[in-house]
Amino acid sequence: MSTDPLVVFTPSGKRGRFPAGTPVLTAARQLGVDLDSVCGGRGICSKCQVTPSYGEFSKHGVTVREGALSEWNAVEARYDSKRGLKPGRRLGCQAQILGDVVIDVPAESQVHRQIVRKSAAVRAIEMDPATRLHLVVVDEPDMHEPTGDLERVARALKAQWDVEEIAADPTLLAKLQPVLRKGGWQITVALHKSHKEAVPRILEVWPGLHEGGLYGLAIDLGSTTIAAHLTDLDTGEVKASSGIMNPQIRFGEDLMSRVSYAMMNENGAAEMTRAVREAIDALAVEIAREAEIDPALIVETVFVCNPVMHHLLLGIDPVELGQAPFALATSDSIAMDARDLGLCAINPRARSYILPCIAGHVGADAAAVALSEEPGKSDDLALIVDVGTNAEILLGDRSRVLACSSPTGPAFEGAQISSGQRAAPGAIEAIRIDPETKEPRFRVIGCDLWSDEDGFADAIAETGITGICGSGIIEAVAELRMAGIMDAGGLIGSAAQTGTARCFAEGRTHAYLVHDATAEGGPRIAVTQGDIRAIQLAKSALYAGARLLMDERGVDKVDRVVLAGAFGAHISPKHAMVLGMIPDVPLDKVTSAGNAAGTGARIALCNIGARAEIERTVRRITKVETAIEPRFQEHFVAANAIPHATDPFPELSRIVPLPQVSFNTGGGEDDGGRRRRRRRA
Incomplete structure (x- = not known):
């Protein structure tokens, strides 16, 4: 070695x-x-x-x-x-x-930079922001009635806007006097009224009438990516959306790896906190530049995140979340100064609101999905799945809502895949395999053409074909199953068994060749047995979590499925169903909600009443803990098959008859990549 x-x-x-x-x-x-x-x-x-x-x-x-x-x-x-x-x-x-x-x-x-595919969904939101602009006329100072400038501003707000009492950060005082005089005793005040604080506070002041706008950031802090939506606090319009990779990935791709890093390394938690805060601060600068606004006009931020990210953002060691009973330092929502989260690029007096967590492994991101999709107001039984490195799952209707998280890992993001990469120009994002010829055709990010269409080579000349991202590998595995190249157990057959030379031996197993550009100095992209295993483990965890919630409700089927997150926007319901990621329902009952967590963050940013609503809602959600539930393992094992070992998929079989093939039959020296049976002792 x-x-x-x-x-x-x-x-x-x-x-x-x-x-x-x-x-x-x-x-x-x-x-x-x-x-x-x-x-x-x-x-x-x-x-x-x-x-x-x-x-x-x-x-x-x-x-x-x-x-x-x-x-x-x-x-x-x-x-x-x-x-x-x-x-x-x-x-x-x-x-x-x-x-x-x-x-x-x-x-x-990076040459091929990550595309964080979490754009803002078009959504009508009732505007009632916590921070509003108020134009006031302030009395001039009078030696015969000595009062401070701030006190006279407070008096003006009470008389002209019925604001009984105000507070102000000491950093505002140095700015207040010159602004009052420049404005001729007429100023615009950005007043923040928190539902968690009795006294409103002044965040910013401008001379005269301020018409430059007021903005907030809705931030979805994920394990893999950080997405932010710069939002006009007057109209609710999203001025710009941007995202970056979460730099904590270098400490571990999944949540438990980061908890482990904090456990095993002194100051490990502080190191991860510093990394993510610096990244968010840089993202705020980038998104303000993109929208061509002054970062000082950003006066509010709203965060949604899973519990581990929640603790690391706040500077709390997440060690307790790595062991039963998975205790949170707090599950309540938090309102605080943005500068205490290390956000220095925006307004120095900006406020931050973090949505409440539901439980130790179901965080503020799941709460945001609940705020956006409102399963508790649904007449039919809805399963809402927000897929990422850690899947958040909600099941409910008007009678009851349940929630759980499931550790799917980073395979859906393209990690742990032999030719995998993050979503970037040149990455294969969609694939189709002809069931007769077994030949593939595919589409890459940055090009609308399929690989067998005229002009494809010219269209991708700049980026090339660089690898396969999460959506691509999910579709590839499902297509292998539909084409009869892979059996229900996830085994790829040999060239002789499948009838295609694209299946080639790789050790004791086989792989399927998608694209080979080695002659031109490019990559050789294949789907290996290891890739399929990684996807099987991820999808099994997801399906097992959903089944566990269904068990708690005493049902064997749901009425509809909502796919949330980047996954939901880029994977077809048919491929998700063939893979067995979600329970069997009619395909027209599978819809995409886009970045529902980000939408929930925007709702909370734009409507103060929504913050109080979600705080009430999370108390009524029943949490199911997958980590200690023995049935989870049973469901997980059964879900390893594609689509499933025991659960029937009648709706799927009506539209996609899956080939009945098996490549695990034992054999001699050249067994076509099939597993050899162990001899009994």
Whole structure:
């Protein structure tokens, strides 16, 4: 076994061993990691910036010690003095691998940058924001009636707007006097009225009539991605939506890996808190620039997130969420100053509101989905599934709503897949396999044409075909099943068994070749047995969670299914059903809600009454804990089959008859990739 240092790149998850002294950029290129470089490794362009992480990473099976990379050199020092490097950053062309190391490739260093597909859904929202603008005429100071400027502003608000009492941050006082005088004693006040605080507070003031608008950020803080919607607090219009990868991925792709990192590394939780706060602050600057507004006009933020992200955002060690009874530090909603969350780029007196959590593994993101989709007001039994690295599932109608979370892992995001990548231009996002010829055709992100259509090659000339993202691998596995290339157990047959040379041997199993561009120096993209297993595990966890809620309600079927999140917007209901991700219902009863968690965040941002409503609603939701429920494991095992080992799928069978093939029949030396039966003792 090689003793060379192991390097693990995130967010791709690609890893390999390299001789000590190998530059990080060289290792990245050999592994096919998406790390940019323009200057040829001379330390001039800065495109290859990376962030090494230190400590114990149980998920990756590696401990990273100081000295894992070479010392800061003169080239990096020169670049830093002239253009600046963010704290912790290194130049990949200069830093050399000396020991086991985990290296994060930030979004700006990637050639094919992640597309965070969480755009804002069109939604009519009743506008009643917590922060409103008030124009007031203030009495001038009078030596015979000595009062402070703030007190006279308060008096004007009471007389002209029936505001009984106000509060103001001390930082406002330095600004108040010159603004009053510049405005000729007429000013516009941004007044924030929280349903959690008795006294409204002034967040900002402008001379005269302010017509520059007032904005808030609705932020969906996910395990993998962070999406934000810049919203006009007067009209509810979304001015811009943007997103970035969650930089905590380098500490672990799933939630429990991050909890483990916090447990095993001193200050590990603080390190993850700092990383995500800096990312959110940078995202606020980016989205304000995109909308061409002054970041100081952003006076409110609303956050939705799962419990682990919730704790890490607040600077709370998530260790208790990693073990029964999965106790939250608090499940209540939180209202606080945005600057206490490290948001320095927006208005210095901006306020933040974090939706309540439902339970230890069902967080504010699930509460936001409940606010958006309102299962408790549904006349029929609705199953709402928000799929991500951790799936949030709601089942309910007017009589009762239940909720659970299910650890699906990062496979749906394209991680843990041999040719997998995040959603970026050039990634295969949709695929179809002809059941007769077994030939594939596919579509990549950034191009509307299918691979067998005229003009496809020219259309993708700039991006190329780079890999397969989450939506692509989900469709690929379902298509393999429908084409008879893969059996119900998830086994791919040999070329002889399937009738296509695209099935090739890979060790004791087989894989299916989707695209081969190695002759032109491009990638070879295949679906392997390991890829299918990763998808089976993810979809089984999702289906088992849904079945567990159905058991609690005493039902074997639901009336409709709502797919939420990026998954819901980019995967067809038919492929989801063939895979067995969701219970069997008529396909016209499967709908997409888009980014429902983000929509819930926008509703809470734009309507103060919605905040009180969701706080009441979460108390009525029944939480089911999958981690300690023995039936979860039973459902999980049965759901490994595609679509399912025991549950009938009559609605699916009416429109998609699945081939009855089996490639697990035992055999001799060349058994076509089929598993050999163990001899009985």
